[in-house]
Amino acid sequence: xxxxxxxxxxxxxxxxxVAPGLAEVPGGYxxxxxxxxxxxxxxxxxxxxxxxxxxxxxxxxIGNEILNRQKNEGWGTKVIDRLSKDLKDTYPELNGFSPRxxxxxxxxxxxxxxxxxxxxxxxxxxxxxxxxVKLKEL
Numbered sequence: 001x002x003x004x005x006x007x008x009x010x011x012x013x014x015x016x017x018v019a020p021g022l023a024e025v026p027g028g029y030x031x032x033x034x035x036x037x038x039x040x041x042x043x044x045x046x047x048x049x050x051x052x053x054x055x056x057x058x059x060x061x062i063g064n065e066i067l068n069r070q071k072n073e074g075w076g077t078k079v080i081d082r083l084s085k086d087l088k089d090t091y092p093e094l095n096g097f098s099p100r101x102x103x104x105x106x107x108x109x110x111x112x113x114x115x116x117x118x119x120x121x122x123x124x125x126x127x128x129x130x131x132x133v134k135l136k137e138l
């Protein structure tokens with residue numbers, strides 16, 4: 001125990017261990033480490049894809065709500081400006097709710113009127129290909 005490498009000054013007889021160099025690790029360690037890194041990267045990518053898919057559906061829902069209200073209740077574009085301000089005030093940490101973006105969301109819902117179509121399109125994005133490309137970058 002006295003030969004153990006440590007970092008810093010001992011505090012009350014406690015030594016902080018230092019990670020051994022790569023030459024000192026057991027065989028198979030590098031393969032295990034790389035497998036864990038790949039799993040973490042794949043998980044992070046899968047999560048990002050799920051979030052992005054959810055955001056596309058959210059944007060469609062926002063655009064569809066605006067579109068329906070404007071058609072059914074005769075709301076004008078000033079409502080979009082007001083909604084933009086209210087969303088920015090409610091979620092100051094989020095971007096993407098400018099009047100221009102809200103109009104894009106409305107146009108998105110207008111051109112893709114059926115949410116089932118939007119969900120099917122999102123489901124058809126070749127995520128497996130994206131996984132392979134990102135994992136090769138490791």
